[in-house]
Amino acid sequence: MALKLFNTLARSVQEFTPMDSAGKKVGMYCCGPTVYDFAHIGNWRTFVFADLVRRYLEFKNFQVTHVMNITDIEDKIIKRVCENKTSLREFTGKFEAAFFEDLKTLNCLSPHQTPRATEHIPEIISLIEKLIARGIAYKAGDGSVYFSIEKYRGCGCNYGQLLKLNFDEMRTGERVKSDEYAKESVADFALWKARTPDDGDIFWPSPFGEGRPGWHIECSAMSMKILGPSFDLHLGGEDLIFPHHEDEIAQSEGATQKPFVKYWLHGAHLLVEGRKMSKSLGNYFTLRDLQAKGFSGREVRYLLLTAHYRETFNFTLDGLAGAGTALARIDECIGKLRERAAEMLSLEKNPGQNSVVSLLPSFTAALEEDLNISGAWGAVFEWIREINRRLAEHSMSPTAAETALLEWNKVDSVLGIGAKSETEVPAEILALAEARIAAKKAKDFKRSDQIRAELKAKGWVVEDSPKGFKLKKL
Numbered sequence: 391m392a393l394k395l396f397n398t399l400a401r402s403v404q405e406f407t408p409m410d411s412a413g414k415k416v417g418m419y420c421c422g423p424t425v426y427d428f429a430h431i432g433n434w435r436t437f438v439f440a441d442l443v444r445r446y447l448e449f450k451n452f453q454v455t456h457v458m459n460i461t462d463i464e465d466k467i468i469k470r471v472c473e474n475k476t477s478l479r480e481f482t483g484k485f486e487a488a489f490f491e492d493l494k495t496l497n498c499l500s501p502h503q504t505p506r507a508t509e510h511i512p513e514i515i516s517l518i519e520k521l522i523a524r525g526i527a528y529k530a531g532d533g534s535v536y537f538s539i540e541k542y543r544g545c546g547c548n549y550g551q552l553l554k555l556n557f558d559e560m561r562t563g564e565r566v567k568s569d570e571y572a573k574e575s576v577a578d579f580a581l582w583k584a585r586t587p588d589d590g591d592i593f594w595p596s597p598f599g600e601g602r603p604g605w606h607i608e609c610s611a612m613s614m615k616i617l618g619p620s621f622d623l624h625l626g627g628e629d630l631i632f633p634h635h636e637d638e639i640a641q642s643e644g645a646t647q648k649p650f651v652k653y654w655l656h657g658a659h660l661l662v663e664g665r666k667m668s669k670s671l672g673n674y675f676t677l678r679d680l681q682a683k684g685f686s687g688r689e690v691r692y693l694l695l696t697a698h699y700r701e702t703f704n705f706t707l708d709g710l711a712g713a714g715t716a717l718a719r720i721d722e723c724i725g726k727l728r729e730r731a732a733e734m735l736s737l738e739k740n741p742g743q744n745s746v747v748s749l750l751p752s753f754t755a756a757l758e759e760d761l762n763i764s765g766a767w768g769a770v771f772e773w774i775r776e777i778n779r780r781l782a783e784h785s786m787s788p789t790a791a792e793t794a795l796l797e798w799n800k801v802d803s804v805l806g807i808g809a810k811s812e813t814e815v816p817a818e819i820l821a822l823a824e825a826r827i828a829a830k831k832a833k834d835f836k837r838s839d840q841i842r843a844e845l846k847a848k849g850w851v852v853e854d855s856p857k858g859f860k861l862k863k864l
């Protein structure tokens with residue numbers, strides 16, 4: 391089977407084949423957070439989507455390098471640093487730490503590299519210099535450096551690869567901001583913003599004068615530094631398609647004259663309680679707001695993962711409550727499977743059929759089709775129904791239960807929702823419990839009582855059951 395993904399660049403679903411000639415390595419970049427506040431649930435939809443893509447590629451044995459930038463220099467950040475009379479690093483550090491904490495709460499795998507914009511100023515400057523040398527960027531009267539879309543198009547390059555653009559409308563339709571009067575054309579965008587009094591002491595020296603980088607250029611500079619001039623996957627929310635991603639392509643291809651990214655994946659918007667999220671409507675939630683309402687990261691992750699990434703999703707508190715119910719069904723089934731599999735350890739006879747209740751083929755078939763997550767969940771719940779039926783009929787052997795658990799672990803390496811794990815029993819304790827059963831069978835009750843006391847001393851209680859024994863931690 392081959393993975394197919396909707397590539398915004400091609401505006402169609404395409405088979406995914408990495409650029410690596412061995413077909414193994416995959417470079418993946420996802421635009422990261424701007425650390426001036428806590429990320430909201432709409433942001434989290436994109437990061438959980440990126441996590442799903444990464445986990446599924448790894449499940450398919452690709453060697454993924456997952457890069458996510460930290461935007462720690464930007465207009466809103468500067469404004470808040472000046473308002474709060476703090477230092478840039480202190481201010482952004484607090485929200486960056488919160489972001490990584492939330493990422494963990496949602497059980498997202500940590501990206502392999504999380505470069506900060508402020509630590510890549512030399513790379514950003516050198517990329518701008520290349521664009522100036524190629525005649526595509528220019529320094530304007532206000533001291534800022536802009537990217538010229540006209541010159542870029544004049545070189546035979548295509549601006550508007552992700553989105554069809556009407557250039558006449560771009561010129562007349564967009565209002566000229568007072569601080570950007572110096573641009574040659576309204577559509578041009580800033581690569582380097584000249585220092586202004588409002589910036590306080592937040593600026594860097596450069597060959598173009600003191601200032602700071604624009605937002606778009608940081609993603610081009612950092613992604614290409616780590617993943618090379620051309621890489622496989624670039625992800626983000628659909629609101630970033632224009633201008634951010636379009637500008638990333640223009641800057642990168644303008645400088646390297648090589649195709650920048652092979653597959654562009656965009657996650658759709660999130661509505662909350664049926665409306666666009668806004669603080670004034672009271673439907674604006676950070677992950678922390680939802681935790682304060684008693685919901686877990688696991689429930690939020692589950693709900694965010696129920697909709698296909700290209701569908702607008704309506705996130706509701708009722709939906710979150712439903713997520714808890716769905717997860718409880720999974721937990722109950724996995725718990726019963728664990729119990730049944732553990733009976734293999736007892737010396738009792740193990741009746742039941744060894745025939746396998748398969749999940750992986752249907753789960754994988756769904757995800758191969760542009761990450762059809764609804765189909766994948768359908769496969770999971772169908773599997774749970776069948777497992778529950780067989781367990782209720784006592785027709786599943788401990789071996790079949792263990793095979794089912796191994797399949798579940800693989801499926802969960804993609805979903806990342808886990809199942810409440812029972813306490814892991816150390817091998818030494820298990821061996822003692824088994825020795826106790828053997829002693830009982832040999833009618834050596836003195837020995838079996840000794841072992842029970844020994845287990846208790848080690849913090850474990852053993853209970854007999856018709857099928858063997860159960861161990862509980864004291």
Ligand SMILES: [Zn+2]
Binds near residue numbers: 420421422634638
């Ligand atoms: Zn970006």
